[in-house]
Amino acid sequence: MSHHTDRQALGKLYVVATPIGNMGDITRRAIETLENVDWIAAEDTRHTKSLLGALGINQKLMSLHEHNELQRTEQLLDKLKTGEQGALVSDAGTPLINDPGYHLVKRLREEGIEVIPIPGPSAVITALCAAGLPTDRFTYEGFLPAKPNKRLLALEPLANEVRTMVFYESPHRLMACLDSMQTVFGCERELVVARELTKKFEQFVSGTVQEVVAYFTENSDKVRGEFVLMLAGAEVKSAESGEATLLEQDKMIEVMLKQNLPVKQISEMIAELTGEKKKPIYQRVLELK
Numbered sequence: 407m408s409h410h411t412d413r414q415a416l417g418k419l420y421v422v423a424t425p426i427g428n429m430g431d432i433t434r435r436a437i438e439t440l441e442n443v444d445w446i447a448a449e450d451t452r453h454t455k456s457l458l459g460a461l462g463i464n465q466k467l468m469s470l471h472e473h474n475e476l477q478r479t480e481q482l483l484d485k486l487k488t489g490e491q492g493a494l495v496s497d498a499g500t501p502l503i504n505d506p507g508y509h510l511v512k513r514l515r516e517e518g519i520e521v522i523p524i525p526g527p528s529a530v531i532t533a534l535c536a537a538g539l540p541t542d543r544f545t546y547e548g549f550l551p552a553k554p555n556k557r558l559l560a561l562e563p564l565a566n567e568v569r570t571m572v573f574y575e576s577p578h579r580l581m582a583c584l585d586s587m588q589t590v591f592g593c594e595r596e597l598v599v600a601r602e603l604t605k606k607f608e609q610f611v612s613g614t615v616q617e618v619v620a621y622f623t624e625n626s627d628k629v630r631g632e633f634v635l636m637l638a639g640a641e642v643k644s645a646e647s648g649e650a651t652l653l654e655q656d657k658m659i660e661v662m663l664k665q666n667l668p669v670k671q672i673s674e675m676i677a678e679l680t681g682e683k684k685k686p687i688y689q690r691v692l693e694l695k
């Protein structure tokens with residue numbers, strides 16, 4: 407556990423989310439924080455300058471991007487140790503979510519500097535909450551690799567993923583990405599593409615992978631802007647499908663037999679795992695032994 411004896415004298419870093427397209431989405435806490443800190447570390451200072459201009463805020467800006475994050479982190483750490491208060495912002499949405507800042511936050515936590523989140527928009531949550539796909543469990547995959555082979559390699563382990571999968575994609579790779587998805591998940595998997603979230607031309611396109619591909623092929627003028635892709639998870643094997651369950655049960659029994667576990671113990675364990683009666687399981691273990 408990290409703790410500091412004189413935390414009071416140390417500065418704090420506020421991680422501040424900013425709009426993903428609609429200026430109305432800046433929060434009151436974000437504005438107050440950006441006004442009151444001593445400096446703001448920004449992914450692109452020009453970009454943040456125009457955001458601050460629109461908010462009427464005049465602040466000291468420093469860049470923190472993927473090429474200078476390591477070195478910048480040490481400088482910011484020194485400033486925070488003298489008691490200064492800082493903010494971290496990215497170009498849009500929540501910093502660290504496919505944006506710089508991970509190294510900085512990790513290092514500050516190691517050093518016992520307080521890091522305070524100021525929540526706001528993020529494209530992943532914005533897209534999910536209106537897509538109509540299951541949201542009880544999901545996996546965020548960020549951007550897929552640019553090269554087709556690497557993209558397929560990244561997608562293959564997800565072929566049987568049962569959770570909703572969320573991806574970010576740029577317009578010039580959208581069609582290639584959909585093509586790879588069709589290869590790995592088939593034509594019939596349900597897909598929702600959210601485009602230009604919170605902006606004037608916001609759009610949700612949903613259907614099977616094949617239908618979504620057809621839509622964007624016919625409407626190539628819509629292949630522009632920013633995209634979040636959400637893919638339905640694979641169907642969970644239903645418990646009523648007795649055949650699948652029995653096959654899985656056999657597999658479990660075989661694994662346990664290989665471990666040389668006693669028949670009685672295996673039956674008890676399988677009964678507990680599957681909720682089935684012990685006697686027929688006992689018989690099956692004897693058959694497979």
Ligand code: SAM
Pocket residue numbers: 426427496498499500501502503504505527528529530573574575576600601602603604605632633634
């Ligand atoms: N930090 C950001 C967040 O919290 O969502 C993400 C930054 S990432 C570099 C940029 C990608 O996020 C875009 O290529 C797009 O996939 C997605 N994105 C950002 N804003 C979006 C929007 N308004 N509509 C759809 N997707 C968006």
